Amino acid sequence: MARWLEAVGAFSARRRWWVIVAWVVLLAAAVGGMAAFSKPLDSNITVKGLPSITTLDSVQKTFGGGDRGSGRVVFAAPKGEKLTDADAAAVATLTAKLAAVHGVAGAVDPFDQPKAGGLSPAGRVGYITVTLETASPSAGTQSSIRSVISHAETAHLEVAATSDIVGQTGASSSQLPGIVLALIVLLVTFGTILAAGMPLLSALIGLGTGVTAIYAATSFITLNDVAPTLALLLGLAVGIDYSLFIVSRHRRQLLEGMTPKDSLPLAVGTAGTAVFFAALTVIIALAGLAVENLGFLTQMGLAAAFAVFVAMLVSLTLTPALLSLAGPRILTRRARRRLAAGEARRPGRFAPGWIAAVQKRPVLFLVAALVVVGVLAAPVMGLRLGLGNDGTQPSATTERQASDLLADGFGAGVNGPLEILASYPAAPTQTEAGALAQKVGRVTDVAATQLAGLKGDQVLLAVVPKSGPSDDATVTLVHTLREASLARSLPGSPKLEVTGQTAVDIDISDRLAGALPLYLGLIAAFAFVLMVAVFRSLLVPLKAALTFLLSLGAALGVTVAVFQWGWLGGLFGVDPPAPLLAFLPTIVIGVLFGLSMDYEMFLVTGMREHFVHHETARGAVSTGFQQGAKIVAAAALIMIGVFGNGVIEGDSTIRPIAFALAIGIVIDAFVVRMTLVPALLTLFGRAAWWLPKWLGRIVPNVDVEGAALQRPTLNR
Template sequence: MATFLYRLGRLAFRKRWYVALVWVAVLTVAGLGALKAPGASDDGFSMLGIESQKAFDLLEQRFPGITADGATARVVFVAPGGEKVTAGENRQVIERAVDELAAGTQVASASDPFEGKAVSRDGGTAYATVTYKVGAKELTDASKSRLDQVLHTVQASGLTVEAGGSAMDTGSAPGGSAELIGVAVAAVVLLITFGSLAAAGLPLLTALIGVGVSMATILALAHALGLSTTTGILAMMLGLAVGIDYALFVVSRYREERTEGHAPQEAVGLAVGTAGSAVVFAGLTVVIALAGLTVVGIPMLSKMGLAAAGAVVIAVLVALTLVPAFLGFWPDAVLGRKTRKSGRIAGKGTRNNGGSRWARFVLRRPLSVLLLGVSGLGALALPATGLQLGMPGDEAKPVSTTERRAYDALAEAFGPGFNGPLTIVVDAKGDADAKGAAAAIAQQIRATDGVVSVSPARFNEAGDTAVLQAVPATAPTDEKTKDLVTAIRNERPALETRTGATFEVTGTTAVDIDIADKVQSALFPYLAVVVGLAIVLLMVVFRSLLVPLKAALGYLLSVLASLGVVVLVFQQGHGAGLLGAEHTGPIMSLMPIFLSGIVFGLAMDYEVFLVSRMREAYVHGEGSGEAITSGFRHSARVVVAAALIMIAVFAGFIGEGDPMIKMIGFGLASAVLFDAFVVRMAIVPAVLALLGDRAWWLPKWLGRLLPHVDVEGEALTRRPETDPEQTGTAKDRERARA
């Protein structure tokens, strides 16, 4: 591995013009493809194997022409204080508005609140439900404009009008401020770390090129592969973070090799052969974690994971080829200012820097550091025991949005459960008395504790399928609503025996509950697959049994601690206002598995970069304690910089308005903070110090089974010097300098 990458780095250095032109061509082709490709379609949110999804499929089959997941808009009308919406002029305004909404070309129906009994008991609030023929992302500008126009007209009449529902979802991706904040902080960190504008700018430039290729490719393939507009968010987030970090490690190792007296081309080869090997294996762990998201069974999550994995692969390729090529263009520009001014390469790096001092501190008191780190992360993980899963809806949006105000108005006028009705799909096919069966089912559900009301049954043309709406007494994200759904489903066997018909529960609330249950049940198999594969990979990298196990246990600590602080802020509300989270409640259902997968990949990044230097020193003859100090002396500063950059990139997304993106950004930033600074920088050296030489023990039989991959660059130390600048002819040296 190291020898191959060494040759690749030298080749990219020598053929820098060709390498640069190839990447420019790739970026151009991907960009043109993105410009010419059709827009991303709305592939919906489906999950095979859950009851609510089966009910949606049955609705589409038995009610042809009606899209079960078509967009909806619920328009809420509130009369001024003391007045009623049923008053003459107010009623006329509302009826005209409903007629105008129903005239839209993409509208399937618009309900009249006065005919459908959609008026509150006090007469102060009414609502109309607008159902569209297409999904939210397929609504035309004309349809959205008509809805906005009606809202403004009603508002001008003196009524308060708000609108919620999926039709109000713009589906827009982050607006760019998050990325700009992350890049700006990364630039500052890189400048402080390297003390050179060129060294700071190179990782940023190559990372942006890699992200450009990734995002353009995703946009070009979006329509063909059914990728939604949100698929690229994770790819952009991770592509930018790992792209900067991977380039940072190669550039840092290049500078280090130059201080050892190596000529530019040789230094590039050694940097790619050693740091590049760590980049390859670190990238593989991230790809394994992201590709593993496919086991959950959610198509959208699978596509997001695979798209992000592709972005990571591109980041690795950029670090191994484009970074060496750019170093070939400016071999001395990335060196320190003093070195460039004096024209002399300094000798070996200092034996005593902040990293080595910290390592010696841990080596003197490893047990205390270990106990403090584990107990601190354990305390932060405690809130995770009260984790409640759900899917934040309009109630989680800022009060400045019309969706949130519509949600609050409906909850106040009709009760907290009105915003999350349950859809009961009655399948009476083959039943002689379909109407009687539907009536019996409706009566039983109406008598269930926690149900406020059940709507009259609406049958399809064949008369064999009915739809009921059951309104719970509690809010959609309330645990009592989940218990209610379970209770209704438990009544099904008895009703089926009595009536000969069966039913299924669906609707947004039921879908959220089913997704949470399925994700929760898939979490442990997912972790088993991903962690198992990564442990095998790390055993190959480190030729050790205990180091990979320690890495996995440290990861579990950091991911549980990050879940704990997410619960603390977004569920319990501690400090939520500081992050702009105006509503607290259940954590997004996908968050635990999402966080677990991404954090595992990133955690292994730091494990590989830091411990591979320790392993390298140990293989080259240093004692176990001395190897820990050596690893920190060479890598601690760069790992700290890389972690700060990732934290900055992820934290930038906390400023986004979307509660899901805000939560993901906060969770990932917290996880990197805990894993890099507590687990990898404190717990890892403490455990290695306590284990001593046993840390690098590997059973002989297992060693024979595992392939031998030279990550430490041991083959490079035995390789005779071949750099033409040092051993070749005058012509060779001139060609190498060129």
């Protein structure tokens, strides 16, 4: 592998303009394909095989209603007051305007039809039921409804709307501040704008090519709108990391006296081999999302895997071509003068001091790192997952205001109604249907029940819980209503099935949570097998897989404490504390695993290289750490900046994901990779690089340290 990649580096350096032009053409073709052939992304998350979705299909088939959507426009008098006749007149005008909006099939004024139940018992809150012509309103319809309600408020009347008819208010997030911070970190690391811009330029070209190609693919496949999310995050992250590692290796070799012509093939043959296997590990992990058997997650994983693949190709070909074009100017002028004068390279200060302290007291640093990670990971035991709803949106949004008003006027459960489909062996009587409603009404946490339909051998029951859609009690209620014991206690022993949007959200969250252990186990196993070949060791791959779990636990634990429990929530814009997005652990695993394996490869391959070249085990850990720590720290700081920007500018969906990733990188890079790992490898000694002879004959030697490459004589 090292020899082959050395040849790739030599070709890219020699034919640099061919390679540069080829990537520019590929980028232009991908952008053109996106502009010409891309289709809108699908915003509906459909999951096959979930009981609630199967039941929902049955309800729509038997009782209808699936071809139209509906929502509520909520209005309320000031706290402590009641709705007046003047308010009723304003509501009548509002109802007429809503009914006239294009895409709206009708609107029901609760003052005209009080039996519809649109007025709260206390007389302060009410709602207009808005029926849409289609199941999902167009952007134009949503905008028109927002415009109508924005002009409907009076000094005595507050008006808000649910997301069913106006969509959710999202905040736009720009990556520009994160990219600027990345440039600053790279400038401090390398000292020249040319060297600093090289990894960013390569990463952006790779990201642009990969993501636009994904959008162009929508001409042939239907792609969910969550699919590109992971590709954007991970494509930028690994794109910078991979190019950064090759640029750093090349600069180090130039400072040691190599010529650019000799250095570039060797840099790609050594650092590029680590990049190749780091990327392969991440691609396998992302493709493993298919094991969760959720269509949108499979799309997300494959899209991100493609972005990583493109980032790898860019780093192995475009980066050496650009470096060849830059020549010795990739070094600072001062470094070039010292090199010409034959002066020795000045070592850094922090890395030698830190590794010396760790190796002097490895047990102390190991225990300290484990204690820090353990404390931060402890809250993960209280992790709760959900899909978000109007009540979890920021308080300034109209959908959150509508949810709060409905909860105040009608109880929290009105925001998360359920439906029960009861299937009888024979057509039930009205008495049996009434008995069903009464029995369900006596179940704990049920606030109200209403017979919604009776057709053939099926009864449809509307159920309003006492608790809100994000509460634990509602999850318990859904599972209770599905229990066979409840059905057996009813006349006719019907089969009971529960559906409704809240039940669907609960089922998706349960499916995701249930699949996480399998997903984690698979990617850890694949990573272990691959790294056995890379490091020709058993302890190093085992340590890498297990320490990633520590980083993941800490990232999720801190996120639970802040975004679910609300600790320091005001500092990070938590409004309100709520269960974490059901996709969050999966996305965090995919991105954090990729970056964690990058840092592992970049740091430990250097240690392996020096051990193979006859340095002592302890000395190899020290030398490899000193050479790689600065680059790992720079890569980590860049990603912390990129994701930290998402915490500041992101919406309620992006913010906790970006926060978890930023915290995960802090822990993984500085506590795990740069403290715990060197302490463990120091304690392991030569055993860290031990591989049974019989296994060594089976495992291919990928030569990630470049032992087979001919090293040019350095010009000192």
